[in-house]
Amino acid sequence: MAQSPPPRVLIFPLPLQGPVNSMLKLSELLCLGGLHVTFLVTDHIDARLRRFSNVQSRFHSYPGFRLQSISDGLPENHPRGDKFLEVFESMKVHTKPLFKELLQSSGGGGGGGRISCVIADGGLGFPLDVAEEVGIPLFIVRTISAACLWVFFCLPQLIQSGELPFTGNDDLDVMIKSVPGMERYLRRRDLPYFCRSGNVADPSIELYKCESTNNPRATGLILNTFEELESPILSQMRGACPNIYTIGPLHAHLKAKLAATGASLPDFSNSLWEEDRFCLVWLDDQPPKSVLYVSFGSLATVTRAQLMEFWHGLVNSGQRFLWVIRQDSVAGESQVPMELLQGSKERGFVVNWAPQEEVLAHPAVGGFLTHSGWNSTLESVYEGVPMICWPYFLDQQVNSRLVEEEWKLGIDMKDTCDRSVIEKTVRNLMEVRKDEFQRSAAQMASSAKTSLGDGGSSVSHLERLIQDIKAKSVV
Numbered sequence: 421m422a423q424s425p426p427p428r429v430l431i432f433p434l435p436l437q438g439p440v441n442s443m444l445k446l447s448e449l450l451c452l453g454g455l456h457v458t459f460l461v462t463d464h465i466d467a468r469l470r471r472f473s474n475v476q477s478r479f480h481s482y483p484g485f486r487l488q489s490i491s492d493g494l495p496e497n498h499p500r501g502d503k504f505l506e507v508f509e510s511m512k513v514h515t516k517p518l519f520k521e522l523l524q525s526s527g528g529g530g531g532g533g534r535i536s537c538v539i540a541d542g543g544l545g546f547p548l549d550v551a552e553e554v555g556i557p558l559f560i561v562r563t564i565s566a567a568c569l570w571v572f573f574c575l576p577q578l579i580q581s582g583e584l585p586f587t588g589n590d591d592l593d594v595m596i597k598s599v600p601g602m603e604r605y606l607r608r609r610d611l612p613y614f615c616r617s618g619n620v621a622d623p624s625i626e627l628y629k630c631e632s633t634n635n636p637r638a639t640g641l642i643l644n645t646f647e648e649l650e651s652p653i654l655s656q657m658r659g660a661c662p663n664i665y666t667i668g669p670l671h672a673h674l675k676a677k678l679a680a681t682g683a684s685l686p687d688f689s690n691s692l693w694e695e696d697r698f699c700l701v702w703l704d705d706q707p708p709k710s711v712l713y714v715s716f717g718s719l720a721t722v723t724r725a726q727l728m729e730f731w732h733g734l735v736n737s738g739q740r741f742l743w744v745i746r747q748d749s750v751a752g753e754s755q756v757p758m759e760l761l762q763g764s765k766e767r768g769f770v771v772n773w774a775p776q777e778e779v780l781a782h783p784a785v786g787g788f789l790t791h792s793g794w795n796s797t798l799e800s801v802y803e804g805v806p807m808i809c810w811p812y813f814l815d816q817q818v819n820s821r822l823v824e825e826e827w828k829l830g831i832d833m834k835d836t837c838d839r840s841v842i843e844k845t846v847r848n849l850m851e852v853r854k855d856e857f858q859r860s861a862a863q864m865a866s867s868a869k870t871s872l873g874d875g876g877s878s879v880s881h882l883e884r885l886i887q888d889i890k891a892k893s894v895v
């Protein structure tokens with residue numbers, strides 16, 4: 421009798437670099453675990469992945485993998501990058517019915533057969549409703565920290581206790597009491613920026629308030645974190661949402677899994693921009709732990725004035741730096757200002773997009789000035805690189821507080837952009853308090869590695885996830 425094929429899981433990330441990157445790694449881990457995967461992205465992301473990443477060639481070794489695309493309902497020339505709320509709104513209207521059709525069709529897996537289970541980013545919202553309608557189990561995945569997700573869970577209590585609303589003109593150092601497990605360090609200024617709107621009916625508050633009701637409806641919640649990093653928060657969260665799988669850091673988990681099979685590690689590019697690999701050659705010429713890597717991720721934009729404050733601060737600090745300035749990241753400018761490129765030559769190197777995981781793993785890198793996106797934070801934690809945090813929005817405000825106050829892995833520089841503060845902070849991280857930060861970063865990196873070793877927490881959570889997908893998939 422012919423053996424039935426393994427369950428086909430449909431993985432649906434938010435159409436952003438961070439979530440696409442980490443959910444591709446999850447896809448590869450599930451393929452290695454014997455599952456078939458359909459990776460569903462918007463047409464826009466599909467085109468960028470095919471152009472700039474090596475996803476197609478890399479996934480050849482997994483015959484059960486399919487890359488499939490779906491319309492986000494917006495015209496091709498829409499500036500999606502800095503208008504992602506418009507993208508989400510459009511997806512709710514246009515993508516939702518297409519997604520339902522796809523789950524219902526027998527060839528829903530892009531020619532690979534029927535979809536028997538869905539793993540969708542909780543930030544998308546509608547896949548959970550559709551999966552319930554169609555009767556397919558759905559696991560929510562969040563690519564933000566457990567800490568920020570827990571803050572979202574607690575929004576109803578924050579409103580009920582009167583801690584919300586407040587505005588940016590109120591005292592932002594007031595401590596927050598209604599997020600259990602974080603009372604010791606969470607201040608108003610560490611909540612996501614939308615909490616400063618002064619209005620409990622703010623659309624973002626409305627949106628994220630649903631987390632506490634949506635997540636428990638799913639078959640399980642998958643988080644890109646590890647127990648040792650966020651255990652106090654995870655134990656609080658399990659009270660509200662018991663079935664949680666902590667399987668991160670995903671990028672390192674995949675490498676560890678491949679290394680264990682004896683396979684040679686491929687280049688893992690999941691980039692939506694062209695990587696400038698020459699910066700690795702430049703790094704080869706720099707002394708150990710001497711370079712500050714600077715990157716604000718795939719979405720953050722800065723004004724020209726802020727860019728110049730950073731440039732003066734970096735140059736005046738006297739430290740070496742490798743700086744990623746995406747061409748679309750300076751508001752109102754289509755090009756990086758020339759004086760900045762020329763002025764950086766002495767000790768700095770500027771690129772449009774870097775192979776970040778390799779940069780952070782390079783021995784010359786001794787610090788990371790980051791926007792505190794969760795993927796960047798985890799990549800830095802894993803490599804034992806201390807951080808200066810300059811959060812831009814959303815979960816980044818929470819992450820940066822944990823980096824400084826809970827994990828002692830660096831300095832939180834939120835709510836300021838002044839050249840003298842930047843200069844002093846860079847000197848602190850790279851010189852004055854270097855040993856202290858390097859020590860705690862090395863300890864946390866070692867915990868991350870333990871979670872991915874034999875019997876490690878992330879390894880066992882992934883095994884349990886794969887078993888549960890196999891057991892719960894509809895046939």
Ligand SMILES: O=c1ccn([C@@H]2O[C@H](COP(=O)(O)OP(=O)(O)O[C@H]3O[C@H](CO)[C@@H](O)[C@H](O)[C@H]3O)[C@@H](O)[C@H]2O)c(=O)[nH]1
Nearest residue numbers: 437438439441563717718719744773774776793794795796
């Ligand atoms: O030059 C670069 C810069 C970044 N990256 C990669 O791009 C990803 C960036 O991810 P992240 O640090 O999470 O930032 P964003 O792209 O801004 O991510 C969005 O999604 C994250 C959740 O996945 C949230 O935590 C962030 O707040 C949100 O902005 C990381 O994997 C980096 O390795 C590169 O490869 N090259």
